[in-house]
Amino acid sequence: MNGLEVSGLSKSFDGATAVHDLHLTAPAGAFVALLGPSGCGKTTTLRLIAGFERPDAGEIRINGRDVRGLPPHRRDIGIVFQSYALFPHKTVFENIAYGLVRRKVAKPQLQTQVRDAIELVRLNGLEQRYPRQLSGGQQQRVALARAIVIRPSLLLFDEPLSNLDAKLRLNMRGELRRLQRHLGITTVLVTHDQEEALSMADQVVVMNRGEVEQTGAPHEIYTTPANLFVAGFIGEASLLPITVVSAADGVVRAQCGSTVLHLAGSQVSAPGTRGTLVLRSEDMRLVDADEPATDAVNVVEGLVRESTYLGAMRQYRVTGVSDADVIFRLPGNRGAILREGQRVRIAWPADAGSFCPEGPST
Amino acid sequence: MSASAAELTIRRGARDGDALRRRPFEPWLLMSPTLALLLVFLIGPLLILLVYSFYRYVPGGAMEETFVLDNYRKFLTDPFNLGVLWNTLKLGAIVTAVDVALGLPVAYSLARMRNRSVRAVLYALLLVPLMSSVVVRSYGWMVLLAPQGPVNEALLALRIIEQPLALLFTPAGTAIALSAVLLPFMVIILTPVIQSVEEDLELAAQSLGAGNFRAFLDVVLPLVRPGLGAGSIVVFVLAIGSFATPALVGGTSVLVMPLYIYQQALGQVINWPFGSAMSFVLLVIVLLLVALQAKLLERNRRWREDA
Amino acid sequence: MPRRWLLPAAVFLIYGFMLAPVLIVFPISFTEQQYVVFPPTGFTFRWYKNFLDSDEFMRAMYLSLRLGVLATLIATVMGTAAAVALVRYRFPGQQALKAFFVSPIIVPGLVLGIAMLIFFGPTLLHGTFAALLIAHVIVILPYVIRVVSANLVGLDIRIDHAAQSLGATRLEVFRTVTLPLLRPGIVAGAMLAFVQSFDELIVSLFLTGPQLSTLPVKIYHYIEFNSDPTIAALSVVVVVISATVILVTERFVGLSRFL
Numbered sequence: 001m002n003g004l005e006v007s008g009l010s011k012s013f014d015g016a017t018a019v020h021d022l023h024l025t026a027p028a029g030a031f032v033a034l035l036g037p038s039g040c041g042k043t044t045t046l047r048l049i050a051g052f053e054r055p056d057a058g059e060i061r062i063n064g065r066d067v068r069g070l071p072p073h074r075r076d077i078g079i080v081f082q083s084y085a086l087f088p089h090k091t092v093f094e095n096i097a098y099g100l101v102r103r104k105v106a107k108p109q110l111q112t113q114v115r116d117a118i119e120l121v122r123l124n125g126l127e128q129r130y131p132r133q134l135s136g137g138q139q140q141r142v143a144l145a146r147a148i149v150i151r152p153s154l155l156l157f158d159e160p161l162s163n164l165d166a167k168l169r170l171n172m173r174g175e176l177r178r179l180q181r182h183l184g185i186t187t188v189l190v191t192h193d194q195e196e197a198l199s200m201a202d203q204v205v206v207m208n209r210g211e212v213e214q215t216g217a218p219h220e221i222y223t224t225p226a227n228l229f230v231a232g233f234i235g236e237a238s239l240l241p242i243t244v245v246s247a248a249d250g251v252v253r254a255q256c257g258s259t260v261l262h263l264a265g266s267q268v269s270a271p272g273t274r275g276t277l278v279l280r281s282e283d284m285r286l287v288d289a290d291e292p293a294t295d296a297v298n299v300v301e302g303l304v305r306e307s308t309y310l311g312a313m314r315q316y317r318v319t320g321v322s323d324a325d326v327i328f329r330l331p332g333n334r335g336a337i338l339r340e341g342q343r344v345r346i347a348w349p350a351d352a353g354s355f356c357p358e359g360p361s362t
Numbered sequence: 363m364s365a366s367a368a369e370l371t372i373r374r375g376a377r378d379g380d381a382l383r384r385r386p387f388e389p390w391l392l393m394s395p396t397l398a399l400l401l402v403f404l405i406g407p408l409l410i411l412l413v414y415s416f417y418r419y420v421p422g423g424a425m426e427e428t429f430v431l432d433n434y435r436k437f438l439t440d441p442f443n444l445g446v447l448w449n450t451l452k453l454g455a456i457v458t459a460v461d462v463a464l465g466l467p468v469a470y471s472l473a474r475m476r477n478r479s480v481r482a483v484l485y486a487l488l489l490v491p492l493m494s495s496v497v498v499r500s501y502g503w504m505v506l507l508a509p510q511g512p513v514n515e516a517l518l519a520l521r522i523i524e525q526p527l528a529l530l531f532t533p534a535g536t537a538i539a540l541s542a543v544l545l546p547f548m549v550i551i552l553t554p555v556i557q558s559v560e561e562d563l564e565l566a567a568q569s570l571g572a573g574n575f576r577a578f579l580d581v582v583l584p585l586v587r588p589g590l591g592a593g594s595i596v597v598f599v600l601a602i603g604s605f606a607t608p609a610l611v612g613g614t615s616v617l618v619m620p621l622y623i624y625q626q627a628l629g630q631v632i633n634w635p636f637g638s639a640m641s642f643v644l645l646v647i648v649l650l651l652v653a654l655q656a657k658l659l660e661r662n663r664r665w666r667e668d669a
Numbered sequence: 670m671p672r673r674w675l676l677p678a679a680v681f682l683i684y685g686f687m688l689a690p691v692l693i694v695f696p697i698s699f700t701e702q703q704y705v706v707f708p709p710t711g712f713t714f715r716w717y718k719n720f721l722d723s724d725e726f727m728r729a730m731y732l733s734l735r736l737g738v739l740a741t742l743i744a745t746v747m748g749t750a751a752a753v754a755l756v757r758y759r760f761p762g763q764q765a766l767k768a769f770f771v772s773p774i775i776v777p778g779l780v781l782g783i784a785m786l787i788f789f790g791p792t793l794l795h796g797t798f799a800a801l802l803i804a805h806v807i808v809i810l811p812y813v814i815r816v817v818s819a820n821l822v823g824l825d826i827r828i829d830h831a832a833q834s835l836g837a838t839r840l841e842v843f844r845t846v847t848l849p850l851l852r853p854g855i856v857a858g859a860m861l862a863f864v865q866s867f868d869e870l871i872v873s874l875f876l877t878g879p880q881l882s883t884l885p886v887k888i889y890h891y892i893e894f895n896s897d898p899t900i901a902a903l904s905v906v907v908v909v910i911s912a913t914v915i916l917v918t919e920r921f922v923g924l925s926r927f928l
Contacts, residue, residue: 050565050569051568052565052568071568071573071574072565072568072569073568073569073570073571073572073573073576073577075569077569078569078570079565079566079569081562081565081566083560083562085560085562085563085565085566086566087563087566087567087580087581088585089584089585098567098570098572098580099570099571102570102571102572102576103571146566146570147569147570150570150571156569
């Protein structure tokens with residue numbers, strides 16, 4: 001039985017489509033991330049799953065149970081809101097205990113369960129404080145404890161880390177993941193931060209304008225984006241427009257501007273096929289003038305136009321390779337430092353990158 | 363270029379710092395007409411009222427200019443007069459309770475309404491009764507509650523009663539009409555208070571197992587308590603000072619202080635000292651309640667800002 | 670889930686409760702019967718004609734209108750000035766003065782009425798239009814001050830500073846920058862004040878007489894002795910005038926944002 005099954009989910013507001021025909025299956029205990037830019041429908045999807053909105057069409061099953069007719073308080077879910085939504089007039093203890101009180105759990109068990117939850121999120125000593133007396137990170141953990149203490153069938157997180165500062169956010173990512181694994185509750189996390197999604201989730205659902213662009217494991221999304229949107233949204237990519245020239249013995253030759261590139265292990269073969277080669281900077285390296293292109297290694301030449309210092313990395317925009325820009329990174333500390341206007345040669349293996357059937361966006 | 367250009371500084375907020383320093387009499391100049399008018403024609407009459415309340419009443423419509431506490435004593439010890447005071451406060455309490463019960467659902471719906479145009483229409487509909495003279499609304503209630511009026515006709519048609527209910531010229535009818543007349547005030551005060559409770563809190567409660575009403579009780583109600591108190595005081599103050607509705611809809615059936623005072627001032631018995639004393643008692647009650655309301659609002663604000 | 674309709678249904682009924690008296694006078698004003706009966710039978714404009722033909726009522730109507738316009742003009746000028754002082758300056762006793770200027774709203778109309786009756790009693794002003802005017806100005810001032818202040822608080826003083834830096838004197842800045850920006854608030858406050866004056870009953874009750882009577886007072890006295898539908902016709906007129914002023918103001922200037 002799957003933890004969460006969503007099929008054909010659609011919702012419009014005042015004529016504007018927020019979610020269109022969304023399908024999503026999460027095995028029990030899995031951690032799913034809904035990732036996308038603001039307005040893509042990920043939060044609406046979450047609210048539909050929670051029962052705060054009613055879908056125009058589609059089915060939602062939690063642990064096999066059809067919840068469509070059920071109001072939120074009967075769906076057995078736990079939610080952590082972006083704003084935490086802690087009850088300001090209740091103490092930390094009372095906040096966490098609320099779900100148990102609603103379920104009429106007997107006092108002794110309630111005490112134990114709340115204490116355990118507090119232990120789990122490491123809030124010991126703060127039980128009698130009020131939310132306004134806590135820091136952002138502490139409030140977040142109260143919200144977390146409140147949602148997990150009831151051991152729901154499904155955990156929903158609505159951008160729970162976005163109000164935390166960068167360092168805390170990184171720490172909480174790990175903690176959340178560990179907690180989720182420990183508890184084994186099916187979880188859906190909504191975020192616009194791709195690092196968050198990639199680092200925490202078992203399955204990433206990339207959304208854009210109400211539709212699912214791609215669903216898959218994090219490394220799949222990263223290394224083999226299904227389309228240009230995903231390619232552009234996840235990480236930094238160089239998008240090279242290519243046209244297939246010929247294919248033989250598993251090696252595809254494609255034209256990219258004035259250069260011929262080799263793609264190995266690619267599914268594409270029909271000559272004339274147009275598309276985009278998606279390359280990650282990690283696959284590229286600087287080469288000298290005397291290293292030629294081969295069947296197994298592609299080499300392109302271009303001019304450094306822009307250089308950005310990112311701390312750990314230096315990022316360069318190299319132009320002149322057909323119409324596209326190559327985004328290239330070198331380690332910030334010990335890497336060579338390229339000057340603007342400098343002519344460079346960049347190489348990558350023929351089996352690196354992935355092919356997207358779309359052309360360059362208009 | 364004027365000298366002020368050279369002195370230009372960018373300052374946040376609405377206050378004009380330059381004017382503060384150079385011409386401190388300016389605000390007083392602007393306020394003087396209002397100040398003068400209020401001092402002479404508001405404070406003046408109220409002071410005279412206070413003075414008159416200590417005069418002695420001479421039967422026949424005259425007064426003796428002296429200083430006695432007779433009027434206050436008469437009002438606060440005579441059982442009939444105390445009865446009037448009690449009726450007034452009782453009416454106020456009932457009307458306030460009804461308006462809290464009816465105002466909360468309306469204010470909640472307005473506060474949580476997402477459709478802007480519907481909300482605007484509903485707000486406008488609130489203003490319409492407020493902006494109609496209280497005479498008109500009271501007359502409307504006289505028609506509504508009459509033995510052959512719509513309310514009785516409807517109840518008879520639905521077979522809820524067999525004989526027309528006596529509602530007009532009864533205390534019950536007065537309470538009903540006054541509740542309706544003052545309800546818009548309660549709604550207007552409560553709506554922003556409920557709005558300030560973020561909806562996520564209710565959703566969180568629901569996700570944890572609370573139904574809609576339960577979530578409202580557990581989350582919204584405790585957090586709007588100060589606002590509820592303030593709204594209640596406003597309605598109560600308006601109710602105990604209300605004249606037209608008890609006079610028209612209640613007739614002689616319920617004697618509240620405003621009616622009683624009116625009788626002393628312009629009715630058959632012209633007893634200005636007594637009328638003044640009662641007016642002052644009413645005024646003091648109102649002022650105390652308003653001060654209490656200010657305290658409540660202050661406490662609400664401070665409690666929310668505790669961080 | 671039928672329970673979803675519970676709240677909207679309740680709200681609908683409660684709105685009916687609030688609006689019923691205002692709505693009921695409309696059909697009643699057209700009834701053919703001499704007395705008030707529901708449902709009304711027949712259809713006639715007779716009661717409106719009654720009202721228009723009546724010297725007394727028309728005079729009362731004109732008095733209310735004149736009084737309203739005059740009181741509004743005075744209160745708007747005074748109130749706007751006071752609002753500017755309270756918002757744009759800082760001086761000792763500011764909070765107290767602010768409360769004081771708004772206090773007429775708090776004083777029960779009845780208390781104010783009897784106090785003024787006694788106050789003007791022995792004076793020349795007793796029973797005059799001037800006394801009535803003064804009372805109305807006092808009653809409606811808080812509304813002007815409240816609304817204009819709300820508008821003023823929302824204006825950024827830096828706009829004034831920018832104008833000054835471009836060479837305008839403070840008076841010019843007020844005239845050409847602040848005042849135009851205050852227009853919505855001033856208009857809304859004035860309209861609200863007018864309606865309050867036009868509808869005012871209780872204070873006026875103490876300061877009017879057989880010669881000098883406002884429309885609400887006339888209606889009140891008429892109800893005391895008569896029960897024919899003329900009152901309904903009158904009420905309709907009062908409601909239409911008040912509602913029109915408020916709804917038009919709300920539509921073009923926006924009143925509720927200042928409340």
